[in-house]
Amino acid sequence: MANGSDGTGQAGHNRPALSFHVPEPKFRPGDAVDFSDLKITQAGAQARPDETCPAIDTAPLANDLIRVLGEDNRAHGPWDPKLDPDTLRRMLSVMALTRAFDERMYRGQRQGKTSFYMKCTGEEATSVAAAMALAADDMVFPSYRQQGILLARGYPLIEMINQIYSNRGDKLKGRQLPIMYSSRAHSFFTISGNLATQTPQAVGWAMASAMRGDSRIAATWVGEGSTAEGDFHAACLFATVYNAPVILNVVNNQWAISSFSGFAGGERATFAARGVGYGIASLRVDGNDALACYAAEQWAANRARANAGPTLIEHFSYRAEGHSTSDDPSQYRSAQERSEWPLGDPVMRLKNHLIAMGEWDEERQEKLDLDSAEQVKAATKEAEKNGILGHGLHHPFHTMFEDVFEELPWHLEEQAAQAIREREIKWPAA
Amino acid sequence: MASSVIDDAPVGLADAPARNINMIEAINDALDIMLGHDPTVIIMGEDVGYFGGVFRATAGLQEKYGKTRVFDTPISECGIIGAAVGMGAYGLRPVPEIQFADYIYPGMDQLISEAARLRYRSAGEFIAPMTVRSPFGGGIFGGQTHSQSPESLFTHVAGLKTVIPSTPYDAKGLLIAAIEDNDPVIFFEPKRIYNGPFSGYYDKPVEPWKTHPDSKVPEGYYSIPLGKARTVRQGDALTVLTYGTMVHVTAAVCREKGVDAEIIDLRTLVPLDIEAIEASVEKTGRCLIVHEATRTSGFGAELSALVTERCFYHLEAPVERVTGFDTPYPHSLEWAYFPGPVRIGEALDKILEA
Ligand SMILES: Cc1ncc(C[n+]2csc(CCOP(=O)(O)OP(=O)(O)O)c2C)c(N)n1
Numbered sequence: 136m137a138n139g140s141d142g143t144g145q146a147g148h149n150r151p152a153l154s155f156h157v158p159e160p161k162f163r164p165g166d167a168v169d170f171s172d173l174k175i176t177q178a179g180a181q182a183r184p185d186e187t188c189p190a191i192d193t194a195p196l197a198n199d200l201i202r203v204l205g206e207d208n209r210a211h212g213p214w215d216p217k218l219d220p221d222t223l224r225r226m227l228s229v230m231a232l233t234r235a236f237d238e239r240m241y242r243g244q245r246q247g248k249t250s251f252y253m254k255c256t257g258e259e260a261t262s263v264a265a266a267m268a269l270a271a272d273d274m275v276f277p278s279y280r281q282q283g284i285l286l287a288r289g290y291p292l293i294e295m296i297n298q299i300y301s302n303r304g305d306k307l308k309g310r311q312l313p314i315m316y317s318s319r320a321h322s323f324f325t326i327s328g329n330l331a332t333q334t335p336q337a338v339g340w341a342m343a344s345a346m347r348g349d350s351r352i353a354a355t356w357v358g359e360g361s362t363a364e365g366d367f368h369a370a371c372l373f374a375t376v377y378n379a380p381v382i383l384n385v386v387n388n389q390w391a392i393s394s395f396s397g398f399a400g401g402e403r404a405t406f407a408a409r410g411v412g413y414g415i416a417s418l419r420v421d422g423n424d425a426l427a428c429y430a431a432e433q434w435a436a437n438r439a440r441a442n443a444g445p446t447l448i449e450h451f452s453y454r455a456e457g458h459s460t461s462d463d464p465s466q467y468r469s470a471q472e473r474s475e476w477p478l479g480d481p482v483m484r485l486k487n488h489l490i491a492m493g494e495w496d497e498e499r500q501e502k503l504d505l506d507s508a509e510q511v512k513a514a515t516k517e518a519e520k521n522g523i524l525g526h527g528l529h530h531p532f533h534t535m536f537e538d539v540f541e542e543l544p545w546h547l548e549e550q551a552a553q554a555i556r557e558r559e560i561k562w563p564a565a
Numbered sequence: 566m567a568s569s570v571i572d573d574a575p576v577g578l579a580d581a582p583a584r585n586i587n588m589i590e591a592i593n594d595a596l597d598i599m600l601g602h603d604p605t606v607i608i609m610g611e612d613v614g615y616f617g618g619v620f621r622a623t624a625g626l627q628e629k630y631g632k633t634r635v636f637d638t639p640i641s642e643c644g645i646i647g648a649a650v651g652m653g654a655y656g657l658r659p660v661p662e663i664q665f666a667d668y669i670y671p672g673m674d675q676l677i678s679e680a681a682r683l684r685y686r687s688a689g690e691f692i693a694p695m696t697v698r699s700p701f702g703g704g705i706f707g708g709q710t711h712s713q714s715p716e717s718l719f720t721h722v723a724g725l726k727t728v729i730p731s732t733p734y735d736a737k738g739l740l741i742a743a744i745e746d747n748d749p750v751i752f753f754e755p756k757r758i759y760n761g762p763f764s765g766y767y768d769k770p771v772e773p774w775k776t777h778p779d780s781k782v783p784e785g786y787y788s789i790p791l792g793k794a795r796t797v798r799q800g801d802a803l804t805v806l807t808y809g810t811m812v813h814v815t816a817a818v819c820r821e822k823g824v825d826a827e828i829i830d831l832r833t834l835v836p837l838d839i840e841a842i843e844a845s846v847e848k849t850g851r852c853l854i855v856h857e858a859t860r861t862s863g864f865g866a867e868l869s870a871l872v873t874e875r876c877f878y879h880l881e882a883p884v885e886r887v888t889g890f891d892t893p894y895p896h897s898l899e900w901a902y903f904p905g906p907v908r909i910g911e912a913l914d915k916i917l918e919a
Contacts, residue, residue: 155632155633157614157632157633157636157637158637159632163615250706250707250708250896251706251708301896301897302897305897309895309896309897309898310708310709310893310895310896310897310898311708311709311896312707312708312709312710312711312896313896315708327710328667328708328709328710328711329667329668329670329710330640330668331640360639360640361640363639363640363641363644364640364641364642364643364671365641365643365671366671391611391640392611392612392616392619393612393615393616393637394611394612394616394637394640398637398638398639398640399639399640400639461619466616467615467616524706524896524897525706525897529897529898530897530898532898532901534898535890535892535895535898535901535902536890536892539891539892539893546860546861546891547890547891547892550860550890550891550892553890553908554890554901554902557901557905557907557908557911558901560907560911561907
């Protein structure tokens with residue numbers, strides 16, 4: 136014992152010696168994967184408190200797992216959002232489109248059409264279904280893995296591809312790394328490469344909306360690894376202090392590049408449980424269950440709109456692919472994890488649900504997949520007319536100096552002239 | 566102290582067995598040696614453990630030294646630097662990695678208000694003997710969050726040393742010296758030249774380090790003192806003060822244009838080798854400063870002021886600066902932004918004509 140009998144510490148008397156703990160994931164490359172110790176709850180078994188309940192009443196849900204879609208592909212329990220078949224089909228089609236888009240853009244990067252890409256495969260429900268539960272003008276502050284929100288909000292594919300190719304059609308003028316979209320018209324905040332910065336910003340936007348007596352709420356998405364940043368904790372604190380109308384979505388896809396969720400505190404507590412300590416309503420949902428994601432987001436949106444305050448939602452999911460095109464996950468995790476993941480695939484599960492309802496079939500799914508691929512292919516062809524990265528079809532050099540400030544100070548004017556002169560020297564004909 | 570690698574080191578470095586390695590391998594080698602040499606050295610950072618770092622700089626080190634010496638951290642640069650301050654206070658010698666220099670900002674308060682001032686405010690009772698390694702600089706189509714050169718934010722802070730190597734040989738020796746240094750050192754690694762020196766022509770094939778003389782790295786321990794510049798090339802026409810990636814770009818341009826430049830690789834920005842600078846500028850009478858970082862309040866401004874203050878009567882032409890532009894690092898126009906051969910060439914002409 137470290138303490139003497141009077142309860143005070145005695146120098147040098149600690150027994151046993153202190154030991155240092157470093158988290159370790161269960162499986163590494165080559166390991167057989169067994170997820171049987173993951174507590175997978177029964178769909179429909181979770182209570183659904185009233186949206187305006189005291190935050191503490193949600194505490195049990197922060198350690199549970201809200202699920203709607205059961206093994207029988209049916210919707211169960213009080214969290215069933217009871218969506219009509221048309222809405223469900225739209226949800227499925229946006230998720231399928233997201234997947235088809237990721238496939239093609241990933242290939243495009245491999246073919247040298249751009250520098251970088253990030254897929255959200257396996258996590259489509261966490262963005263698509265959640266976005267569908269919000270109003271179109273609710274402001275979202277996403278991370279880089281929520282392309283599904285843009286697709287759900289009808290952002291044109293070609294604009295996304297122009298951005299990815301950094302070509303002269305890119306509305307962001309080729310300035311940002313691929314996938315770092317921005318669309319004010321779609322209430323989609325400009326994505327930052329610096330992790331978790333968007334979380335206190337979403338809270339601030341929500342505070343502003345409340346200050347002005349507006350009706351719009353804000354929602355942010357952040358990876359579980361990024362919740363380690365101080366920004367996320369500032370976001371939680373501001374959200375609870377000002378009872379801000381904001382939804383903090385934590386997408387727990389188990390991995391942050393090569394670091395498993397244990398390096399963000401996941402060995403000790405759920406990510407939803409973080410909210411409980413702050414006095415924020417907190418839900419933990421099956422992130423591969425599109426209905427559960429929708430229902431949780433809807434619950435949180437209702438709560439925010441009722442002036443009942445913020446909600447933290449942990450979407451428990453799995454990053455099925457590499458972190459990005461720069462990553463090789465076979466270096467640090469077992470390849471079996473993906474196939475053994477006990478919560479299945481979100482697109483398949485929603486598809487099977489619609490089939491079980493008698494509202495869908497395999498032929499229609501096949502056609503949907505084909506149509507999605509075709510749609511992406513056509514948009515890609517169109518976008519390529521505006522150029523691909525590094526092939527000359529970029530924005531004029533002067534644009535590099537615009538938007539640093541509202542107006543160009545003298546030194547940027549001089550530097551712009553320099554850049555244009557260099558261009559003439561390098562490419563006299565151009 | 567554990568069996569010292571120093572004792573085994575050959576008398577003359579030139580006699581040491583050497584291998585041609587790239588900069589990442591040299592950094593890995595330095596870390597390996599220091600982990601083996603000093604049990605208080607620890608390495609931590611995002612993805613540095615099992616995986617060995619996103620640039621592989623710490624590959625194999627966790628396996629060799631265990632998880633207590635080399636370990637992953639949460640994605641919290643504030644936590645990484647703050648914890649390193651605490652470990653330093655205990656008596657360890659932490660070598661944290663910040664995955665990209667662009668991501669060091671959440672750790673700034675711990676670096677500037679804490680690590681940099683610990684010695685001063687405690688009158689030497691507490692020190693922060695940490696070396697913060699971080700890849701920096703552009704040229705890899707990394708966009709604005711994987712390309713920045715923020716060195717002057719650190720050189721401006723009293724109490725921080727800033728080191729930037731430009732070759733595998735220097736990277737190893739300087740990193741060992743940085744780790745042994747009892748003050749906090751920012752060690753910026755020019756990621757564009759991790760795998761090979763760079764001529765500035767992005768459309769030409771990458772030249773690997775193996776064929777470059779400065780990739781010949783002696784095995785075992787050696788250190789290069791901080792605060793000492795390296796004369797890359799002696800010359801009479803002008804002095805070029807530069808560091809990192811731009812050492813190679815400038816050398817290539819001077820070669821191409823047949824300019825007899827004296828190129829000085831500063832290697833350490835703080836403390837600066839003022840003697841080497843003065844001696845060279847007094848000899849050549851002309852001075853060009855080249856860095857990739859943005860221009861306004863960049864380190865070039867400090868160099869220009871120093872040269873003007875101390876060598877004014879030897880100067881035959883105004884001091885010139887070649888830098889990145891004062892914009893965030895753009896993605897598609899990366900090579901229009903980069904201070905490449907044309908910008909350097911124009912500045913050389915201007916200085917030599919003056
Ligand atoms: C401030 C900051 N530190 C480090 C990085 C480098 N980085 C980019 S993504 C990433 C992992 C993020 O993981 P997680 O939050 O779990 O999201 P996921 O990628 O799994 O969706 C890291 C460390 C960064 N972009 N910003």
